[in-house]
Amino acid sequence: MSEEKQSASMPTTYDPKAAEQKWYSYWVEGGYFEAGKRPDAKSYTIVIPPPNVTGMLHIGHALDFTLQDILIRTKRMQGYDTLWLPGTDHAGIATQTKVEQKLREEGLSRYDLGREKFLEKVWEWKDLYAGTIRSQWSKMGLSLDYSRERFTLDEGLSKAVREVFVSLYQKGLIYRGKKIINWDPAARTALSDIEVEYKEMQGKLYHLEYPLKDGSGKITVATTRPETMLGDTAVAVHPEDERYKHLIGKMLVLPVTGREIPVIADEYVEKDFGSGAVKITPAHDPNDFEVGTRHQLPQIIVMDETGTMNDEAGPYKGLDRMDCRKQLVKDLQEQGVCVNIEEHVHQVGHSERSGAVVEPYLSTQWFVAMKPLAEKAIEIQKSGNGVRFVPDRFEKIYLNWIENVRDWCISRQLWWGHRIPAWYCEACGELHVAHDAVEACSKCGSTNLRQDEDVLDTWFSSGLWPFSTLGWPDDAADLQRYYPTSVLVTGYDIIYFWVARMIFTALEFTDKNPFADVLIHGLVRDANGQKMSKSLGNGVDPLEVIEKYGADAMRFMISTGSTPGQDLRFNWDKVEQARNFANKIWNASRFALMNLEGVTAEDIDLAVELGTADRWILHRLNETVREVTRLIDGYEFGETGRVLYNFIWDDLCDWYIEFAKLGLYGENEQTKRATQSVLAYVLDRTQRLIHPFMPFISEEIWQHLPHQGETITLAEWPVYDEALEASQSAKEMELLMDIIRAVRNIRAEVNVPMSKKIELLVKPSNEAVLAILTRNEEYISRFCGTSSLEISVAVTAPDKAMSAIVTGAELYLPLAGLIDISQEIIRLEKELKTLNSEVERVEKKLANEGFVAKAPAKVIEEERAKMQDYAEKRDKVLARISELRG
RNA sequence: GCUGGGAUAGCUCAACGGUAGAGCAAUUGCCUUACAAGCAAAAGGUUAUCGGUUCAAAUCCGAUUCUUAGCACCA
Numbered sequence: 013m014s015e016e017k018q019s020a021s022m023p024t025t026y027d028p029k030a031a032e033q034k035w036y037s038y039w040v041e042g043g044y045f046e047a048g049k050r051p052d053a054k055s056y057t058i059v060i061p062p063p064n065v066t067g068m069l070h071i072g073h074a075l076d077f078t079l080q081d082i083l084i085r086t087k088r089m090q091g092y093d094t095l096w097l098p099g100t101d102h103a104g105i106a107t108q109t110k111v112e113q114k115l116r117e118e119g120l121s122r123y124d125l126g127r128e129k130f131l132e133k134v135w136e137w138k139d140l141y142a143g144t145i146r147s148q149w150s151k152m153g154l155s156l157d158y159s160r161e162r163f164t165l166d167e168g169l170s171k172a173v174r175e176v177f178v179s180l181y182q183k184g185l186i187y188r189g190k191k192i193i194n195w196d197p198a199a200r201t202a203l204s205d206i207e208v209e210y211k212e213m214q215g216k217l218y219h220l221e222y223p224l225k226d227g228s229g230k231i232t233v234a235t236t237r238p239e240t241m242l243g244d245t246a247v248a249v250h251p252e253d254e255r256y257k258h259l260i261g262k263m264l265v266l267p268v269t270g271r272e273i274p275v276i277a278d279e280y281v282e283k284d285f286g287s288g289a290v291k292i293t294p295a296h297d298p299n300d301f302e303v304g305t306r307h308q309l310p311q312i313i314v315m316d317e318t319g320t321m322n323d324e325a326g327p328y329k330g331l332d333r334m335d336c337r338k339q340l341v342k343d344l345q346e347q348g349v350c351v352n353i354e355e356h357v358h359q360v361g362h363s364e365r366s367g368a369v370v371e372p373y374l375s376t377q378w379f380v381a382m383k384p385l386a387e388k389a390i391e392i393q394k395s396g397n398g399v400r401f402v403p404d405r406f407e408k409i410y411l412n413w414i415e416n417v418r419d420w421c422i423s424r425q426l427w428w429g430h431r432i433p434a435w436y437c438e439a440c441g442e443l444h445v446a447h448d449a450v451e452a453c454s455k456c457g458s459t460n461l462r463q464d465e466d467v468l469d470t471w472f473s474s475g476l477w478p479f480s481t482l483g484w485p486d487d488a489a490d491l492q493r494y495y496p497t498s499v500l501v502t503g504y505d506i507i508y509f510w511v512a513r514m515i516f517t518a519l520e521f522t523d524k525n526p527f528a529d530v531l532i533h534g535l536v537r538d539a540n541g542q543k544m545s546k547s548l549g550n551g552v553d554p555l556e557v558i559e560k561y562g563a564d565a566m567r568f569m570i571s572t573g574s575t576p577g578q579d580l581r582f583n584w585d586k587v588e589q590a591r592n593f594a595n596k597i598w599n600a601s602r603f604a605l606m607n608l609e610g611v612t613a614e615d616i617d618l619a620v621e622l623g624t625a626d627r628w629i630l631h632r633l634n635e636t637v638r639e640v641t642r643l644i645d646g647y648e649f650g651e652t653g654r655v656l657y658n659f660i661w662d663d664l665c666d667w668y669i670e671f672a673k674l675g676l677y678g679e680n681e682q683t684k685r686a687t688q689s690v691l692a693y694v695l696d697r698t699q700r701l702i703h704p705f706m707p708f709i710s711e712e713i714w715q716h717l718p719h720q721g722e723t724i725t726l727a728e729w730p731v732y733d734e735a736l737e738a739s740q741s742a743k744e745m746e747l748l749m750d751i752i753r754a755v756r757n758i759r760a761e762v763n764v765p766m767s768k769k770i771e772l773l774v775k776p777s778n779e780a781v782l783a784i785l786t787r788n789e790e791y792i793s794r795f796c797g798t799s800s801l802e803i804s805v806a807v808t809a810p811d812k813a814m815s816a817i818v819t820g821a822e823l824y825l826p827l828a829g830l831i832d833i834s835q836e837i838i839r840l841e842k843e844l845k846t847l848n849s850e851v852e853r854v855e856k857k858l859a860n861e862g863f864v865a866k867a868p869a870k871v872i873e874e875e876r877a878k879m880q881d882y883a884e885k886r887d888k889v890l891a892r893i894s895e896l897r898g
Numbered sequence: 899g900c901u902g903g904g905a906u907a908g909c910u911c912a913a914c915g916g917u918a919g920a921g922c923a924a925u926u927g928c929c930u931u932a933c934a935a936g937c938a939a940a941a942g943g944u945u946a947u948c949g950g951u952u953c954a955a956a957u958c959c960g961a962u963u964c965u966u967a968g969c970a971c972c973a
Contacts, residue, residue, distance in 0.1 A: 235973060405903085505967095507968095535967095585921080585922055592935045606932070654920070761939080763926095854917090857917095865953070866953050
């Protein structure tokens with residue numbers, strides 16, 4: 013291929029769009045992402061944290077998925093039978109809320125449609141968004157096995173859900189009970205504890221006076237929710253409280269309703285807080301519920317499931333709870349009952365999904381008894397046989413939660429979700445829990461059975477995800493082969509919701525940890541460090557990033573931009589930097605391709621005589637292979653990115669490619685062939701190393717390079733070669749680079765551009781160095797821009813010359829007329845000063861007996877070598893100064 | 899209140915016991931035949947403060963200040 017033709021086919025600027033589309037369909041059509049094609053290989057499995065089918069993916073998903081793709085692609089190249097299983101979550105409340113919102117715009121509610129019709133609508137929505145999500149996955153370049161895609165409401169997964177429910181019920185770990193739960197009056201459903209978000213709010217503390225029935229006085233109580241007083245069934249005081257001791261057992265008259273309620277004694281009350289008396293509303297407060305149970309108090313529910321006051325509220329019946337509060341307070345003030353209103357900052361629970369203020373509400377719900385499940389999980393985790401958290405501090409967070417977990421309310425009064433597999437006999441009231449619809453009551457024989465209306469908490473099915481997606485409870489082949497999974501990658505925000513639940517359900521039902529490792533990453537924040545949210549409108553759409561800078565740039569930025577477990581600030585500058593990096597790779601490859609005409613994969617031969625730079629870059633590549641492999645294994649993607657960036661940009665592009673030009677443009681055919689081989693080889697391995705991070709551009713380039721195989725996706729991952737490390741090329745190259753840098757410095761300092769040729773005299777410190785320099789004379793000459801070059805241990809310094817001392821050699825640049833000797837002396841003295849302080853530092857260190865006695869030999873040796881080097885340089889600089897002076 | 903995270907160059911962040919690094923911004927010189935999305939050079943730091951452990955601390959351990967998140971809250 014001619015140079016012109018090659019250049020024309022590869023423009024100087026990389027255009028991601030064409031390549032991305034082309035290669036993704038190539039990969040999918042080639043079936044390269046499908047698991048099961050390497051029956052003899054070890055398996056490596058990741059199940060995707062299923063995104064909600066509520067809408068589009070955001071940049072946080074992009075981070076989560078990119079990290080997984082990096083792992084999967086690396087392992088695939090390393091020869092594993094990799095499975096990355098995709099899927100989506102039905103996301104009960106979230107999705108139902110969205111669809112209801114849409115209906116509301118049409119003036120309809122879910123009740124207008126009825127359960128069946130409404131669910132049809134939700135399924136339509138689901139299909140629409142699952143499609144959108146799939147298209148976003150493809151744009152991000154994710155190597156998912158689409159043949160195994162799952163949805164939490166799939167038949168298979170639903171079967172798993174029923175199996176778990178029935179089994180837990182039979183073990184007595186699922187029960188139905190009347191308790192105070194968190195009620196979302198907007199979505200009209202119960203919530204679990206963790207679905208409630210507490211927000212600090214400016215509220216009011218209302219002080220109310222309840223008169224004693226016998227007219228002998230009053231008791232003051234305080235509340236932040238005065239409307240609940242309508243459901244008060246007692247006032248509690250501490251049994252030891254002298255102020256109230258005599259009142260215990262007496263009756264109070266509840267204002268408004270006139271209901272009589274007792275003064276009771278309970279240790280729950282703190283004497284020193286507030287008035288020392290607490291109004292007790294068992295049906296609307298979890299603590300009061302406990303107190304009420306202890307004292308067998310009536311439980312009076314004063315509002316309905318929409319938050320509207322009911323019959324028990326008397327004159328306030330029909331009012332919304334917030335309106336009732338206003339009206340009631342006004343009335344109580346007029347009656348002199350509400351004696352004081354204080355400003356009060358407190359935490360108010362809001363529904364995570366609907367945003368409504370959550371009402372503690374007494375109702376009959378289904379619960380999972382968490383204690384036994386948690387105990388098992390804690391024991392295994394603490395015995396060291398649990399899941400490995402990365403970073404490990406998240407293990408503490410997990411344990412802390414599971415050690416304090418309370419029973420899990422799993423029933424939701426929604427329509428979108430897994431219907432609870434429980435049937436009630438209409439005739440005798442018997443409860444039947446079963447996998448399949450119960451036809452006849454086993455107790456009375458009636459066939460009149462009604463299924464429980466409620467559905468299960470979304471997280472109930474998500475908790476089974478690692479094994480339900482692989483075919484559990486059946487003895488499926490995929491379950492055998494790919495379970496337990498290798499690693500779970502997710503954000504720290506759902507450790508409680510999801511990670512913990514997967515662990516204890518997996519332990520209970522599969523007797524195994526669901527994954528060996530759990531990699532926890534941070535959240536993506538905006539440029540100001542703020543959490544991205546819809547309400548703030550500061551979210552970043554991954555598609556926009558891909559559109560502007562390409563998927564590879566986004567992936568690289570997002571995956572390498574942070575340290576494990578730490579939040580990541582999104583900013584466009586960093587994406588631009590990643591884009592520039594991609595472009596750099598592109599241009600390095602363009603250069604190579606222009607100079608590899610006719611070279612095929614078979615021509616690449618590294619066993620020939622190689623130059624210093626060739627051996628050096630192979631050595632650097634080798635080190636990079638080792639580092640990148642180690643770092644990816646340790647999930648240290650930020651560090652991996654830095655290693656790759658430095659290798660490619662600095663070593664490969666800035667140094668090696670420049671050095672390679674000499675061989676490529678030179679007359680010596682053999683040297684040219686050798687250089688071509690090294691260049692092609694290094695570039696090929698570089699594409700492989702960068703491929704997990706930047707799949708598209710690496711494939712595009714790899715396909716242009718001399719290669720074997722259909723796709724880089726299946727190319728072998730490079731392996732560290734111990735044998736290469738024996739070479740001295742690194743030290744040789746360091747010397748050359750030092751000389752070149754020193755000359756460049758001086759040129760810059762005295763304003764002599766590279767285009768202007770100069771004389772250069774190099775005095776090596778010994779014969780060995782002389783040999784190296786002589787061997788690389790061409791390099792030195794080229795990169796120092798010399799008109800004449802003298803390399804000899806016999807070099808005598810010219811009078812009017814700039815000089816530089818590097819490790820192993822002295823350099824002289826006769827620049828008479830361009831420099832002032834007194835300035836040169838000042839410059840050298842400055843250098844002397846730094847060298848002196850270095851020498852002093854190391855000297856002091858080596859003089860320290862403790863250091864010499866206790867530090868590792870390697871460290872001491874390094875310090876000694878430094879000492880020698882610095883001292884040598886210092887002496888030479890010193891000599892040069894006196895020479896110039898004299 | 900309890901439990902974590904963070905505090906490092908002007909900005910955004912690295913560095914997991916051995917001389918503190920990068921990108922961006924600002925400075926200087928370059929359209930050098932892969933790349934101006936680039937090349938080259940120089941500059942920028944008492945690693946929040948105070949103690950301790952260690953031959954050696956940004957790193958490990960205390961304390962303090964500021965900041966951030968989660969959990970729990972007394973009406």
